[in-house]
Amino acid sequence: xxxxxxxxxxxxxxxxxxxxxxxxxxxxxxxILICGGLGGxxxxxxxxxxxxxxxxxxxxxxxxSSDANSYIDIPIVTGMDHGRNIIxxxxxxxxxxxxGREGTLSEIAFALKLRIPLIGIETWEIEGVIKADDAQAAxxxxxxxxxxxxxxxxxx
Amino acid sequence: xxxxxxxxxxxxxxxxxxxxxxxxxxxxxxxILICGGLGGxxxxxxxxxxxxxxxxxxxxxxxxSSDANSYIDIPIVTGMDHGRNIIxxxxxxxxxxxxGREGTLSEIAFALKLRIPLIGIETWEIEGVIKADDAQAAxxxxxxxxxxxxxxxxxx
Amino acid sequence: xxxxxxxxxxxxxxxxxxxxxxxxxxxxxxxILICGGLGGxxxxxxxxxxxxxxxxxxxxxxxxSSDANSYIDIPIVTGMDHGRNIIxxxxxxxxxxxxGREGTLSEIAFALKLRIPLIGIETWEIEGVIKADDAQAAxxxxxxxxxxxxxxxxxx
Amino acid sequence: xxxxxxxxxxxxxxxxxxxxxxxxxxxxxxxILICGGLGGxxxxxxxxxxxxxxxxxxxxxxxxSSDANSYIDIPIVTGMDHGRNIIxxxxxxxxxxxxGREGTLSEIAFALKLRIPLIGIETWEIEGVIKADDAQAAxxxxxxxxxxxxxxxxxx
Numbered sequence: 001x002x003x004x005x006x007x008x009x010x011x012x013x014x015x016x017x018x019x020x021x022x023x024x025x026x027x028x029x030x031x032i033l034i035c036g037g038l039g040g041x042x043x044x045x046x047x048x049x050x051x052x053x054x055x056x057x058x059x060x061x062x063x064x065s066s067d068a069n070s071y072i073d074i075p076i077v078t079g080m081d082h083g084r085n086i087i088x089x090x091x092x093x094x095x096x097x098x099x100g101r102e103g104t105l106s107e108i109a110f111a112l113k114l115r116i117p118l119i120g121i122e123t124w125e126i127e128g129v130i131k132a133d134d135a136q137a138a139x140x141x142x143x144x145x146x147x148x149x150x151x152x153x154x155x156x
Numbered sequence: 157x158x159x160x161x162x163x164x165x166x167x168x169x170x171x172x173x174x175x176x177x178x179x180x181x182x183x184x185x186x187x188i189l190i191c192g193g194l195g196g197x198x199x200x201x202x203x204x205x206x207x208x209x210x211x212x213x214x215x216x217x218x219x220x221s222s223d224a225n226s227y228i229d230i231p232i233v234t235g236m237d238h239g240r241n242i243i244x245x246x247x248x249x250x251x252x253x254x255x256g257r258e259g260t261l262s263e264i265a266f267a268l269k270l271r272i273p274l275i276g277i278e279t280w281e282i283e284g285v286i287k288a289d290d291a292q293a294a295x296x297x298x299x300x301x302x303x304x305x306x307x308x309x310x311x312x
Numbered sequence: 313x314x315x316x317x318x319x320x321x322x323x324x325x326x327x328x329x330x331x332x333x334x335x336x337x338x339x340x341x342x343x344i345l346i347c348g349g350l351g352g353x354x355x356x357x358x359x360x361x362x363x364x365x366x367x368x369x370x371x372x373x374x375x376x377s378s379d380a381n382s383y384i385d386i387p388i389v390t391g392m393d394h395g396r397n398i399i400x401x402x403x404x405x406x407x408x409x410x411x412g413r414e415g416t417l418s419e420i421a422f423a424l425k426l427r428i429p430l431i432g433i434e435t436w437e438i439e440g441v442i443k444a445d446d447a448q449a450a451x452x453x454x455x456x457x458x459x460x461x462x463x464x465x466x467x468x
Numbered sequence: 469x470x471x472x473x474x475x476x477x478x479x480x481x482x483x484x485x486x487x488x489x490x491x492x493x494x495x496x497x498x499x500i501l502i503c504g505g506l507g508g509x510x511x512x513x514x515x516x517x518x519x520x521x522x523x524x525x526x527x528x529x530x531x532x533s534s535d536a537n538s539y540i541d542i543p544i545v546t547g548m549d550h551g552r553n554i555i556x557x558x559x560x561x562x563x564x565x566x567x568g569r570e571g572t573l574s575e576i577a578f579a580l581k582l583r584i585p586l587i588g589i590e591t592w593e594i595e596g597v598i599k600a601d602d603a604q605a606a607x608x609x610x611x612x613x614x615x616x617x618x619x620x621x622x623x624x
Contacts, residue, residue, distance in 0.1 A: 394581065417573070418578050418581065467549045467571070
């Protein structure tokens with residue numbers, strides 16, 4: 001199972017702590033963590049996963065694998081800037097948004113469009129986002145959502 | 157000047173009428189209309205522009221120029237499904253959202269992220285979206301916004 | 313009809329002259345010219361088209377419409393770097409390669425893959441490329457090729 | 469280290485055997501295998517890696533992780549059809565082409581453009597491709613090439 005963690009590349013300590021916990025819980029449940037590979041929420045979640053023996057994928061916007069934070073095992077280098085957001089979303093079975101600004105909003109929108117389960121902690125309140133109070137609840141929701149059948153939704 | 161019109165590929169009559177008016181106003185002001193090239197809001201806006209001697213660009217998600225609605229002069233064929241949303245946004249000097257669902261929300265998010273002026277009519281209420289009551293007000297706002305200096309914002 | 317012109321962003325005088333002639337011929341036949349929007353062959357072809365009342369589209373790799381050469385009417389801003397090459401190819405009914413290096417080779421490969429007619433002048437000699445001796449012959453070949461039925465080829 | 473294996477989604481037995489050996493050698497040297505995730509050369513290389521305890525990434529063109537062949541550990545779902553080719557290339561430290569047709573040619577072109585070492589077995593003979601006679605030689609060349617300094621080349 002692949003769980004995405006999305007959020008801003010800069011964040012405050014509270015959001016950082018939640019992101020770390022989310023990464024940790026994902027690793028403890030033996031799921032793969034996918035994120036955008038940069039700093040802030042992405043880095044803290046990846047750190048949480050790595051320090052708990054998880055595997056981490058970073059789908060990078062830029063031109064070099066060295067853009068990845070130190071906790072990314074596998075950097076995917078898209079060179080497509082924000083064009084990589086849709087790839088982050090498509091590659092996940094469920095997604096957890098922690099905080100986040102406009103970039104995160106674009107990913108939330110894509111997840112809702114593609115009917116990929118999206119759990120949010122202190123993030124945009126959009127109809128369809130499953131709200132969670134903490135990291136454990138969020139990861140719990142994500143795994144429950146995985147049991148639902150997956151659908152493929154194309155752009156029409 | 158290139159003005160984008162974003163919205164869903166299916167819409168009700170009220171939204172269709174507004175989209176048509178937005179397209180018409182864009183053409184009357186000699187701006188180029190950019191959209192996602194498909195039906196609904198995209199088609200009505202393109203029709204409004206074409207029936208008023210405008211020029212229309214459709215940035216298509218699929219594999220064939222024949223996916224474009226009948227009012228598109230220049231189809232750009234991306235083959236990138238929703239991956240084309242960021243290209244629609246980047247290619248515009250200002251954008252008008254008319255109604256819209258998740259796909260439109262992803263484009264609104266990108267516009268806010270990239271600091272491209274985004275005017276909304278009966279659409280998502282997100283901080284940063286300039287609200288307009290009708291097509292004329294929206295196009296007016298869009299042209300005023302164009303006078304502001306453009307900034308380039310990269311993914312960080 | 314949309315004819316693509318592909319080639320390097322830097323080129324010698326001979327190649328530049330051919331690119332200009334190709335652009336001119338495309339415009340004289342009332343076709344739209346599509347290119348990558350930058351310098352060299354792209355700029356000379358666009359100049360040839362513009363000085364003969366043609367319409368020019370530049371599908372740009374970068375983040376700003378100001379990257380386009382001075383002869384581009386409609387810049388499409390992808391922000392996807394070389395990821396835009398496939399979009400240049402897909403958007404054309406036929407393509408003319410003038411000179412060119414590795415970037416051009418990637419576009420030739422995509423055109424062959426997608427079965428879009430590809431005419432080459434002093435470019436890579438690859439099976440499937442229709443060789444032409446000068447600009448007029450190339451544009452002639454391109455228009456003849458357009459009469460063939462188009463096929464959609466997906467990645468398998 | 470991440471080594472890419474590129475080639476067609478259908479291939480004859482000889483090419484399949486070489487692809488398997490390449491995947492096996494990559495795994496034995498503890499490198500990660502990246503490929504396009506589909507059948508043919510991609511599947512055989514992934515099988516060779518998996519049967520030798522390697523880790524495999526498939527960067528898929530379509531909309532579903534279920535498009536991946538059975539030997540892919542981590543599917544990256546781009547939804548960008550051939551637009552994913554550039555991502556396969558960018559994500560690798562070195563690439564081995566085994567056989568291959570036009571899709572492979574586009575990837576060879578991108579690798580040469582981006583100055584990513586490209587070793588070829590029974591594939592397109594293009595200047596810059598390092599020719600190898602068998603799987604062992606190819607993987608050997610790839611690891612030697614990794615020692616060279618990496619450069620970032622942007623689209624200009």
